[in-house]
Structures are given as structure tokens and as C-alpha cells.
Amino acid sequence: MRFIDDIKERARRDKMNIVLPETNDPRTIIAAHKIIKEDIATVTLIGDKNRILENAKSNRLEVEKANFIEPDEFEMLDEYVEKFVEIRKKHGVTPEQARHILLSNYLYFGCMMVKMGAADGMVAGACHSSADVLRSALQVLKTRPGTKLVSAFFLMEIPDCQYGSNGTFVFADAGLNQNPNPEELAAIAASSAQSFATLVKKEPIVAMISHSTKGSASHPDVDKVVEATRIAKEENPDLLVDGEFQVDAAIVPEVARLKAPESKIAGRANVLVFPDLDCGNNGYKLVQRLAKADAYGPITQGLAAPVNDLSRGCIADDIVGVVAITAVQAQQLKKDKAKREALNSNVTYNNSKYEI
Numbered sequence: 001m002r003f004i005d006d007i008k009e010r011a012r013r014d015k016m017n018i019v020l021p022e023t024n025d026p027r028t029i030i031a032a033h034k035i036i037k038e039d040i041a042t043v044t045l046i047g048d049k050n051r052i053l054e055n056a057k058s059n060r061l062e063v064e065k066a067n068f069i070e071p072d073e074f075e076m077l078d079e080y081v082e083k084f085v086e087i088r089k090k091h092g093v094t095p096e097q098a099r100h101i102l103l104s105n106y107l108y109f110g111c112m113m114v115k116m117g118a119a120d121g122m123v124a125g126a127c128h129s130s131a132d133v134l135r136s137a138l139q140v141l142k143t144r145p146g147t148k149l150v151s152a153f154f155l156m157e158i159p160d161c162q163y164g165s166n167g168t169f170v171f172a173d174a175g176l177n178q179n180p181n182p183e184e185l186a187a188i189a190a191s192s193a194q195s196f197a198t199l200v201k202k203e204p205i206v207a208m209i210s211h212s213t214k215g216s217a218s219h220p221d222v223d224k225v226v227e228a229t230r231i232a233k234e235e236n237p238d239l240l241v242d243g244e245f246q247v248d249a250a251i252v253p254e255v256a257r258l259k260a261p262e263s264k265i266a267g268r269a270n271v272l273v274f275p276d277l278d279c280g281n282n283g284y285k286l287v288q289r290l291a292k293a294d295a296y297g298p299i300t301q302g303l304a305a306p307v308n309d310l311s312r313g314c315i316a317d318d319i320v321g322v323v324a325i326t327a328v329q330a331q332q333l334k335k336d337k338a339k340r341e342a343l344n345s346n347v348t349y350n351n352s353k354y355e356i
Contacts, residue, residue: 003157003168004296004321007199011040011327016120017067018323018330019113021106023047025127026059031319033061040320041327044069044119046106071102071109080112087115087140107133111140114305120330123322125310130175134300137307147302148187152176152309153195154284154297155325161291163251164270170196170204171272171287174280175298175309185228189273190236191301196271198332199325207250207269208232208243209279213259216246225275240265247272247283296321299329306330 018041022028029052032043045052049068056063071077077099084098093101102109107128113119125133134150143150152175161167172192173180180188185208193204210225211217222244229243242265243250249259249266256267274280288295298309299322306329308322 002294003155003200004294004324007321007328008038008040008324010331011324012038014331014334015039015042016327016330017042017044017118018326019044019046019110019119019122020319020323021046021110021122021124022126022128023052023106026055027126027314027316027319029056029059029061029063030316031323032056032063032066034316034320035323036063036065038320040324042067043323044113046071046109069109069113071106076116076118077102080109080116083116084108084112084140105136107136108140111136111307114307115140120334121306121308121326123308123310123319123326125308126312126314126319129312130298130309133307133309134176137300137303141304141307143302144304147191149180149184149191150176150300150302151180151188151191152298152300153192154295155199155299156284156287156293156295158287158291158293165200165202167293168200168202169270169272170200171274171280171284172301173277174274174284175277176300177277179276182224182227182231185225185273185275186231186235187302189228189232189241189271190239192271192273193236193239193241195299195301199328200270202270204240204271205265205269206232206239206241206271206273207245207265208241209247209250209272209274210244211246212244213246213249214244214263216259221275228273242266243273245269296325299325305333 020028023045035043044067046069081095081098085095110122151173153170153172154174156169158167170192173188189206193206196204208225208229210222212222225244232241242263248255250269253267260266284295287293300308306326308326
């Protein structure tokens with residue numbers, strides 16, 4: 001089964017509510033039709049319901065089963081405005097400004113729906129820049145507790161490939177952080193490993209990528225990756241992570257035996273953490289084009305709730321795939337929350353805690 005088919009099947013088992021705010025774009029309506037038809041998620045469309053339905057009907061698309069939210073008629077708009085003012089109070093946002101933002105920029109309204117628990121995630125970017133999408137998410141939702149950095153990855157599915165996890169890899173950061181320092185690279189490694197485990201359901205094996213393998217070159221850029229590897233190991237003692245590696249040493253067993261014979265990770269990696277955005281972004285594009293790989297992303301990690309970006313060159317099927325991934329991320333967030341609540345379900349007596 002292809003990766004995306006497995007993701008869709010998992011999304012169906014516990015349907016999440018995913019917001020699509022870009023309803024002026026026909027690709028969004030086509031995607032909503034397909035998501036509803038495939039029963040992948042509950043779809044919430046923000047915008048004029050009559051206009052959306054008319055556009056759908058004229059293109060023989062069925063989206064009647066979606067939830068429709070018209071912000072200017074939304075019964076909880078005052079509560080959303082009040083909450084938005086509270087979130088942005090340090091920046092001096094007034095109620096009038098908050099109302100204007102929510103009514104004029106549906107990215108913010110969609111993020112507020114997620115913040116208020118009315119939706120589980122959001123997908124946008126077909127007609128907005130990545131900066132716009134991520135800015136709204138960071139300002140409203142902020143980072144997940146315990147997460148040092150929001151980053152982005154691509155899930156790569158490479159046909160007829162014996163490397164990685166049957167040809168499946170995470171490439172990070174390939175969409176957001178320009179030149180991360182060692183601490184940030186270590187944080188990207190930890191988040192990427194968690195994302196791989198969530199989406200692929202296999203053990204992550206993380207390689208810190210460089211133009212050097214285990215001291216074969218000397219340069220400050222290599223030193224950065226070496227230090228990032230040290231931090232990642234120290235902060236995540238149970239994580240299979242090593243470096244610095246050239247890509248061939250990271251994923252090809254025969255090369256690994258020559259270049260890094262003492263490493264338990266070399267030749268087996270399925271999560272590649274690149275030293276900067278130039279490497280990560282161009283690396284995924286090369287594999288996508290030359291190896292005819294499916295590239296899903298950029299998928300964000302580290303936000304308090306899943307909000308994912310799209311390429312402005314995306315097609316409707318890309319939106320469908322990212323919605324399915326967002327739904328699975330939301331499922332994992334739901335499971336993690338339940339675990340935390342279970343751990344906190346105890347009785348306090350004489351300042352001591354006893355599990356029920």
C-alpha cells in the first residue's frame with residue numbers, strides 16, 4: 001500500500017475536522033469534493049455558503065456535506081474577537097483591529113477555529129505565501145509545549161527504492177528555517193523523528209547530513225553539524241541519531257561500511273536532517289524530479305495544533321493528501337493529550353500524589 005493510501009485509511013478511522021479557508025480558489029472546492037467523497041475528514045469551508053455551493057454546482061462538484069462558516073454571521077464572533085485580543089494583547093491589538101483581521105483574513109479565522117476547539121487542523125497556502133500561513137498559525141496557536149522550534153519537512157515516497165523505510169524518508173528542514181544553529185538542528189532532528197514515527201509508524205533512524213562523514217572534512221559548517229549531533233544525542237538518549245554523514249554514507253549500507261564502519265546508524269537512515277534550507281529544499285526537489293518521488297509537504301511540526309502549508313502550484317489532489325496528513329497529525333495530538341490527562345488523573349493528599 002502506498003504511503004498516502006495508508007494515511008487516508010488511518011484518517012478515516014477517527015475523522016478529524018479540517019478547515020479549508022481558501023474557498024475562492026477552485027482547487028480548494030475540488031479538494032473538498034474529493035475529501036468528502038473519500039470520507040477522509042470532516043471539511044469546514046470558510047466563506048459565503050451560497051457562492052461556494054453555486055461554484056461547486058457549476059463544476060459538478062458536491063460539497064453540501066461540508067460545514068460552512070460565514071465569519072460575519074458567525075454566532076461566536078464576539079468570543080473569537082475577545083480571545084484574539086487576549087492572544088495578541090502584548091502587541092496592542094484592539095477589539096476593532098481583531099474584528100477586522102478575523103473578518104478580512106480567513107487564515108486567522110481558521111486558526112482561531114482550531115484554537116477554540118471548533119476544528120482540529122487547517123490546510124492553506126494554495127493562494128497565500130508560506131509566510132502568511134505560518135505567521136497566522138504562530139501568532140494564534142504558537143508552539144507546542146516542550147517544543148523549541150517550529151520546522152517543516154517533506155515526506156518523500158520514492159518508487160522502487162531499497163533505502164530508508166522501503167523508499168520512504170523524512171527530509172528536514174526543507175521548507176522553513178534558513179540556517180539553523182546547532183541547537184535548532186538538534187530540535188529539528190527530534191521533531192522530525194517524532195513526525196516520522198507518527199506518519200510512517202516505523203522506528204525513526206536519524207542522520208545529520210553534511211558534506212563530511214565522520215571527520216573527512218574540516219570546516220565550520222561541519223563543526224555545526226557535529227555539535228548538533230552531540231546535542232541531539234544528549235537531549236534524546238533513546239533516539240537513534242548519528243552524524244555527521246554524507247547522504248550516501250547515511251543511506252547506503254555498502255558505503256556506510258567503508259566510510260563509517262563504527263556507526264549503528266550509517267547506511268540505515270530514514271530521516272535526513274539537512275544543515276540548512278538550501279540543502280534541504282533543493283535536495284527534496286532533486287529526488288522528486290529525478291527519482292519521480294512523491295513529495296508531501298512542506299508539513300509543519302512543532303505547532304500547538306496542525307496547520308499545514310501548500311505550494312501555490314499545488315493541484316487539488318495535493319490538498320487532499322495534505323488534509324489526510326493533517327488529520328493523522330491531529331489524531332496523534334488527541335492521543336498525546338489523552339495520555340497526559342491520564343497521567344494527571346490522580347489524587348493529591350498531604351502534598352503527595354497517588355494514582356487512582
